[in-house]
Amino acid sequence: MLDISMGREITINQTSSELTFRDILGSWKVRWGINRMNYKVEPGLYRIGNPDKSSPVFVSANYKMSFDSLRKELSGFDAYIMVIDTKGINVWCAAGKGTFGTTEIINRIAITQLDKVVSHRNLILPQLGAPGVIGHEVLKYSGFRVIYGPVRAKDIRDFMNAGMKATSEMRRVKFSAYDRLVLTPVELVNTIRPSLMIFGVLFLLNLIGIGPFGFVDFYGYLGALIVGCVLTPVLLPWIPGRAFAWKGWLLGLIWALIVNMFNGWPYAPQYSLLKALGYLLILPSLSAYLAMNFTGASTFTSFSGVLKEMKTAIPAIIISIVLGVILILVNSFI
Amino acid sequence: MRNRYLKNVSTLKMGSEKCTGCGKCLEVCPHNVFVMTNGKSVIAQKDNCIECGACVKNCPFNALEVKPGVGCASAIIKGWLTGTEPSCDCSDGSCC
Ligand code: SF4
Ligand code: SF4
Numbered sequence: 001m002l003d004i005s006m007g008r009e010i011t012i013n014q015t016s017s018e019l020t021f022r023d024i025l026g027s028w029k030v031r032w033g034i035n036r037m038n039y040k041v042e043p044g045l046y047r048i049g050n051p052d053k054s055s056p057v058f059v060s061a062n063y064k065m066s067f068d069s070l071r072k073e074l075s076g077f078d079a080y081i082m083v084i085d086t087k088g089i090n091v092w093c094a095a096g097k098g099t100f101g102t103t104e105i106i107n108r109i110a111i112t113q114l115d116k117v118v119s120h121r122n123l124i125l126p127q128l129g130a131p132g133v134i135g136h137e138v139l140k141y142s143g144f145r146v147i148y149g150p151v152r153a154k155d156i157r158d159f160m161n162a163g164m165k166a167t168s169e170m171r172r173v174k175f176s177a178y179d180r181l182v183l184t185p186v187e188l189v190n191t192i193r194p195s196l197m198i199f200g201v202l203f204l205l206n207l208i209g210i211g212p213f214g215f216v217d218f219y220g221y222l223g224a225l226i227v228g229c230v231l232t233p234v235l236l237p238w239i240p241g242r243a244f245a246w247k248g249w250l251l252g253l254i255w256a257l258i259v260n261m262f263n264g265w266p267y268a269p270q271y272s273l274l275k276a277l278g279y280l281l282i283l284p285s286l287s288a289y290l291a292m293n294f295t296g297a298s299t300f301t302s303f304s305g306v307l308k309e310m311k312t313a314i315p316a317i318i319i320s321i322v323l324g325v326i327l328i329l330v331n332s333f334i
Numbered sequence: 335m336r337n338r339y340l341k342n343v344s345t346l347k348m349g350s351e352k353c354t355g356c357g358k359c360l361e362v363c364p365h366n367v368f369v370m371t372n373g374k375s376v377i378a379q380k381d382n383c384i385e386c387g388a389c390v391k392n393c394p395f396n397a398l399e400v401k402p403g404v405g406c407a408s409a410i411i412k413g414w415l416t417g418t419e420p421s422c423d424c425s426d427g428s429c430c
Contacts, residue, residue: 096386096404130362130388131402148361166361173364175337237337244407296406300365302385303403303410303420304343310407 010113015046017075023068039064040088045112046071049078053119056160058149059105059129061086061094069153070126077160080117084108095132102134109142124149124164127171175299180233183297187229191290195225216271220259224283227251228290233297244301245313248291252284259283274331281324285317344383345401350374352397359389359398 026039041062048071057080060067067083074081084104086094094100105123109115125133127148135146150159150170159166198221202213232239232248239247256279263270292313295301346367355373365382368375368389375397377383387402404410404420413420 095388096402127362127364127388130392131386133391135358135392136394151364168360168366171361171364172366242338242340292407296404296408298337298405300337300382300384301339301405302344302383303401303405304345304385305340306405306407306410308340308343310410 010045010117012045012047012080012117013042015048015071015081017048017071017073017077019068019072023064027065027068041067041083043083043085043108045114045117046081046083047079048074048081049076051078051080053117055079055118056164057082057114057118057123058156059084059123059125061089061091061100061129063088063090063094066090066126070156073153073156080114082108082112082114082123091126092128092131095129098132100129101132102137105133105138106142109144115143121145122147122164126153127151127166128173173299175236177234180236180298181230183294184230184233187233187290187294187297188225191225191229195221216259216263220256220279220283221286223255223259224252224286225290227255228287229294232287232291233294236298243292243309243313244295244298245288245292245309245317248294249284249288251291252287253280255287256280256283272331274327278324278328278331281320281327285320285324288313289317339381339384339405341381344380344385345399346377346380346383346385346389347399348375348377349397349399350376352395353393354395354397356394358392358394362388362392364388 041060041064043062055078058070058074059082060070062083062085067081070081084100085108086099086104089097089099091100105125109123115121121144123138123144124147128151130148133146135148138144138146147164148166149156149164150166151173152170155166155170159170202217206213228248228251232244232251235251236244236247239250241247241250259279260276263276265276269276292309295306295309353374355370355375357370357375359375360368360370364386365379365384367377367379367383369378370376383400384405385400385403387400390398390400390402406420409420412418
C-alpha cells in the first residue's frame with residue numbers, strides 16, 4: 001500500500017531577510033562587471049521566518065541580486081520564496097528571453113510539490129516577470145493563480161498590507177538619476193577592451209611615424225567615453241531631444257568644443273584647423289555611439305524605437321568618424 | 335523629470351471587440367499605457383509602450399497584439415552581425 005511517506009521528500013531551504021556583508025560586497029562587484037554571470041542561487045523552495053500552510057509564496061529568479069532584493073524586503077514576514085531557474089539572469093531579462101516563463105513555473109511547482117506545502121493556490125510574481133509568463137496558463141496547468149506584485153521589491157510590504165493590491169504608482173517602472181548612475185560602471189568597464197585596442201593602434205601609428213598621437217588625443221578620447229557612458233545616462237531626461245544617440249552626440253559636441261578651446265581655439269590655436277575639425281567629427285560620434293548602447297540598460301526604450309534611431313545614427317556615426325580620422329591623418333602628413 | 339523616448343513607433347494594437355475589460359493589461363503594463371473606459375481597456379499612451387509583450391501574453395482574450403522585442407542597441411547590432419533575432423545577451427554586460 002502506498003502511503004504519503006513514500007512520496008518524494010519535500011525540501012525547503014532556510015534563508016533570512018538579513019543581507020550579510022558578503023551579499024553586499026557581491027552586489028557591488030556585479031555592478032562593476034566582476035563575475036556577474038556567476039551570481040546564482042540554487043532553484044527551489046526557501047522559507048523566511050516560520051511559514052505555515054497559509055503563508056504567501058513569492059516567486060523569484062535565481063539571479064542572486066533578484067533573490068536578495070526580495071528577501072531583504074520580507075523581514076518580519078513568514079513566507080516562502082520559490083526560486084525558479086532563470087540561468088542566473090534577472091527577472092526582467094529572463095522574462096524577455098522566456099526563461100522566467102510559464103513552463104518553468106509550472107515545472108518548479110511540481111518539483112517543489114508546492115501544492116503539498118501550502119493550502120492556498122496563489123503565487124506572487126514580480127510584475128517585471130509578466131512579459132515571460134502567461135498567467136492564465138499557469139492557472140490552467142498548475143491550479144495556482146498568478147498575482148503580479150509591485151515592480152519594486154521595496155513596495156512589497158505595502159502591497160501585502162493592502163491585501164495584495166498594487167497602486168498604479170507601484171506598477172510603473174521608473175528610472176531615476178540614481179538608477180541610471182548605478183548602471184554606468186558596467187558601461188565603462190565594457191569600453192576597456194576596445195579602448196586598449198585603439199590605444200595599441202595609435203601607439204603603432206606613432207612608432208611608424210604617422211602619429212604623433214599625444215596627450216590631447218588621450219584625454220579627448222577619455223572624455224568622450226565618460227560623456228557617452230556616464231554623463232549622458234545620468235543627465236538623460238534633461239538633455240533636449242529623444243534619441244539616445246542624439247543626446248550623446250550633443251554632449252559630446254560640447255566636450256569636443258571644450259577640448260578645442262583648451263587648446264587655444266579660436267584665438268591661439270595649438271593645432272591646425274584640420275585637427276580641430278577632426279575632433280569635432282570624432283569625439284561627439286564616439287559619445288553618440290556609447291550613449292546609444294545605453295538604450296539596452298534603460299527601462300523605457302522599445303525595439304521599434306531603437307531600430308529607428310539606429311538606422312539614422314549608425315551611418316552618421318560611421319561617416320563622421322571616418323571623415324574625422326581622414327582629416328587627422330592628413331593633418332599629420334602636412 | 336520624465337524620461338521620454340521616440341514617438342509613433344510602437345507596434346501595439348488593440349482589438350477592442352475582443353476586450354472584456356478584465357483589467358489584466360492594466361495590471362501588468364509597466365508604463366501605464368492603458369486606461370479603462372466604459373468597461374473596455376483603451377490604449378491611452380501609446381508612446382510610453384516599450385513593446386515588452388506583457389499585456390499581450392497575459393490578456394486571456396487575445397485582444398492585444400505587439401511585436402515584442404528588446405530595446406537594446408547592442409543586441410540589435412549583434413543580431414545584424416550574426417543574422418539572428420536580437421536577444422538580450424546578458425553575458426556581455428550592459429543589457430541588464
Ligand atoms: S487584458 Fe485583454 S481583455 Fe483584459 S482588459 Fe486588457 S485587453 Fe481587455
Ligand atoms: S507591450 Fe509592455 S509596455 Fe507596451 S503596452 Fe504592453 S505591457 Fe505596456
